[in-house]
Amino acid sequence: MLHYIPVALERVRGFRDIYPEESEPRKRIFEVSEKAAEVFGFRKIEMPSVEHMDLYRIKSGDELVSQCFTFRDKGGRQITLTPEATPTVVRMLTSRKDISRPVRWYSFQKYWRYEEPQAGRQREFYQFNGDIFGPSSAEVDAEVIGLAAFILNNLGLNGHYRILINDRSIMERVLLENGIKDVTKAFAIIDKFKKTDRDQFFLDLEELGMPKDRVRDFCKMLEQVTPIELSEGVIKNVIHYDDNDSQIQRFLRLSKILPSYSPETFFLDLSTVRGLAYYTGVVFEAFDVDGKFRSILGGGRYDNLAQLYSGQNIPAVGFGMGDAILEMLLKHTGLFGYDKKEQKFYVATPDKTYYPSAVMLATKIRSSAIPAHLNINERNMGMQLKEANKEGATDLIVLGKQEFESNSLTWKKLDSGKQISITYDAFLDLLAKRGIGEVAFPDS
RNA sequence: GCCGGGAUGGGGUAGUGGAUAUCCUUGGGGACUGUGGAUCCCCGGACCCGGGUUCAAUUCCCGGUCCCGGCCCCA
Structure with a gap:
């Protein structure tokens, strides 16, 4: 006791x-x-x-x-x-x-x-x-x-x-x-x-x-x-x-x-x-x-x-x-703030089977000095979205069965709600090219 | 070291010499097994500590602790 x-x-x-x-x-x-x-x-x-x-x-x-x-x-x-x-x-x-x-x-x-x-x-x-x-x-x-x-x-x-x-x-x-x-x-x-x-x-x-x-x-x-x-x-x-x-x-x-x-x-x-x-x-x-x-x-x-x-x-x-x-x-004087509005990813995993792949992706993002959160709880997609918002993420990546099988990612901007599908390699390419700024979202 | 004012869930509060201690918020879970911040439901969580008065103290009294503020001092 x-x-x-x-x-x-x-x-x-x-x-x-x-x-x-x-x-x-x-x-x-x-x-x-x-x-x-x-x-x-x-x-x-x-x-x-x-x-x-x-x-x-x-x-x-x-x-x-x-x-x-x-x-x-x-x-x-x-x-x-x-x-x-x-x-x-x-x-x-x-x-x-x-x-x-x-x-x-x-x-x-x-x-x-x-x-x-x-x-x-x-x-x-x-x-x-x-x-x-x-x-x-x-x-x-x-x-x-x-x-x-x-x-x-x-x-x-x-x-x-x-x-x-x-x-x-x-x-x-x-x-x-x-x-x-x-x-x-x-x-x-x-x-x-x-x-x-x-x-x-x-x-x-x-x-x-x-x-x-x-x-x-x-x-x-x-x-x-x-x-x-x-x-x-x-x-x-x-x-x-x-x-x-x-x-x-x-x-x-x-x-x-x-x-x-x-x-x-x-x-x-x-x-x-x-x-x-x-x-x-x-x-x-x-x-x-x-x-x-x-x-x-x-x-x-x-x-x-x-x-x-x-x-x-x-x-x-x-x-x-x-x-x-x-x-x-x-x-x-109202100057005690720290709202560095920086890009921040949340990697959602609808199916925990592919969690190791999500970790690999997060590691790539983190290696570019961009914060990436992983879904470390058992949560359904709704909860993961909520958590992403709460953590202040700007971008959501979904990596589940569909994505894994097509070697792609679902990438969503959380402020606008716009969502695209992008190949894994194309994403890494954008990550590598990003200079000082954000990883560019390919706006259609 | 000295002086004043305080202390009720993590935060903000209501209230009381007696019964299950109020409300809001936050937190956890769910409604919701691949997509939003809403809403609804459920759950957890507090009377600072010790002594005294009293049949009974979270409530009144005393002491302590801590907090807020002031004195001293300000490198």
Whole structure:
């Protein structure tokens, strides 16, 4: 007697089952992102699902460490499921000294975080990651940010999102000019600007040393979101610089390049600073235009991280993009579909005696990369027709006694109902000739 | 880790301190042994778990679990 234990079959909290209805549209996210990265010249890397805990202790705070899925291996080492890509990518890069630069790498894999699940946040998620290591020009920044936009545009999201851009090195100077000493702390506060109550925000800034009479103007400045090509006007108002100021010139150059990747997509937003401590230059974040969701992707320049891990000085810029918000946004905008209308055969067998011949035929069709279903149940012809429709077949082949004896096939288009008889060899001929398209139906 | 709201077949739901728990859908089978998505018929399938109150709990109370959302955080 078999007993079943219902409790043991429950899904683990924060993890999700993905059925074909979801998995198929999701496939588009992966295909589009990876294809985009490849046409930009990025090459794919694959990373382990586990790392030594110490890899994250080096650069991250207790927060991240406390969110890790950790365990001890049989040798007592502390191991964790990877919570993010960057440390591993940097580890992989610095442990190989023979790789020529610039290095363009992308990856798209699973990560784990032990935190409370909520909208767009699970304990297991996929993240796309794209980075360029080596040169640190504005052109490199632009290429990475351009890739982010290219992916979203190719998913059909053009006009549904915008990418907010800022530069931390410039912001740092702005803050210093406004009397703030602890810049890191200020970044953390500004990062929450959009969520914080205005009066509280004023107090926080004053506490960090900003004179009372500056606070209001500073706030106004943070509220502005300006098309990136108009950056110069904004920057002139917030900081003193001359023509030899390389940081400023670099950012202005970036703002001239970006619109060529995608017009009306990029905006200067001084309140975008990102919470992470290790960003050193440009930072950026993509949001849906309605502001309904959390950020779709985020990244920036992190020139010091390789130094921290290995002593090597390797400038870097990159971004990460999770699957969850993207999926929510695609659903919201009606773009979460995958109706690839491709040809699909159903091979019906009124008489199971000839089933082996049907298999041979299906194998020929399948070898041409066209899906073919076989009638693997005991069913009468009526049921087989119904099943063919249900499975989304476009074409029906009948292979029974009549066909077998005359060395032919009955071929029916399911949308029009048109039906012909064709010799087996003629069909194979059409199959062999089909190029990229469908197997042509000889319309009389 | 903290806060709020939930939980009835696979999905969506109705309802109840007591009797065979409602309806729709999905799924399986048939009407239909060589040709259509329809229709009709039949079948399967649920009160999250544990404790308490009660003669009696799916219903009321408490705890847990999970789900949804928020906080923290956002690499």
